[in-house]
Amino acid sequence: LSCKSTSTMHHGMLGWQLVALAVVLAYSTGAAGAVTTRVPSLAKAVKGQKLTLGVEVNHADVPAPPERGYGVSIHHQNLYDKSEQELRSIPIRQMSEELREAKSSCIAVRGMGELLECIPEEQAEAKGSFPGPRPILYVPPVDEDAADLDVDALSGKGVSGVLLATSTVLPPAASLEEVDAALESLKAPVEAVSKAGMEPVIELSFEAGEDAPIWDEDAAEDVLKRIEELTGASVVVMSPRGSAVVPVPASFKGRVLSSVRVPWTRINDLCDDLRANGYAGALLRSECMPMAAQEFQDWSGFWKGVIASARSNKSKNVSMMVAAQQQKDAMAAYIQKVKASGQFGDAGTGASLGGDDAINTERGDYLGFG
Secondary structure, three states, X not given: OOOOOOOOOOOOHHHHHHHHHHHHHHHHHOOOOOOOOXXXXXXXXXXXXXXXXXXXXXXXXXXXXXXXXXXXXXXXXXXXXXXXXXXXXXXXXXXXXXHHHOOOOOEEEEOOOHHHHHHHHHHHXXXXXXXXXXXXXXXXXXXXXXXXOOHHHHHHOOOOEEEEEOOOOEOOOOOHHHHHHHHHHHHHHHHXXXXXXXXXXXXXXXXXXXXXXXOOHHHHHHHHHHHHHHHOOOOEEEEEEOOOOOOOOHHHOOOEEEEEOOOHHHHHHHHHHHHHOOOOEEEEOHHHOOOOOXXXXXXXXXXXXXXXXXXOOOOOOHHHHHHHHHHHHHHHHHHHHHHHOOOEOOXXXXXXXXXXXXOOHHHOOOOOOO
8 A cells, every 4th residue: 555645635634733833832832831840852852863762661560569668778778757658759769860861862651650750850850960851751551541631730740741642553554544534533632732831742553564564765754744734743653563664754854753562682673673764763662671670670770771782883682681680680689588588597597598496516506706
């Protein structure tokens, strides 16, 4: 199938153009009531870059807090005066800081909750430092209708942009008419997000299997121009359901990202393909994260390794890097688990080592002076 430009305008085209104009004006001048702690826009973060790497964290994956709150040691950090809520926020803020230091292009947060309470605030506090604050992109969960977005609440939290995904997955090499129909449901959310002073980012989902036809560069340009005309969005996220990569035309370089949902062992190769096809960046979704990443420090450690590897033009072996870090983290976690089990006495003796008694003088054990 081909996707050719057409002069035929639909009845709703004028309305879409007015919405696009409102988006451009609202986002360029700023909406009344927007918070002053707004972090940078995604469009500025990816402009002029060869391949940026943004990451997504998902509230659905947030680990349940242990007894003292997300693994924070109140003994070693003198945190006895902290409330439970403050203890729970510490590792989230640490993760936010580490993702910024890893030079992620943005931090996408899926769903409302603690992550969205802490991450935008921590990023805004980094203003004036290097690296500076990262854009915060809100991602509605699958079961949340874009029309039901509480844009005022999101704006108040310092969110810089909202990812608005098409409600339907387009067929391979879809026509412009099919693109128009897919975008129709985003008309109201685009207008609401822009009026709240945030950046609407359009996610276009389409089938892209190995044997399925895909848009060539000319057809892709037609599609991207249509999205720009209808929504005014300055950044588009292509979300292929398959392994094929749609080429980005020269006129849209620096403005198109790709949504990445692959096993972490394939991220490097896919990023090489995206770089070769003109993408400004990749948004690494939470599905890329291995099941072994069960704590916030695991999340940041994993993403730091992936970003460092995938940003490089020289092929690094991210699987070896991440596996080594996970092995190290697993050993540290095992040691902490053993210590917490109470199997070792106050004097450092260990009944868990096989003896019935902590001290066995017949086999040469003795208690030294501490």
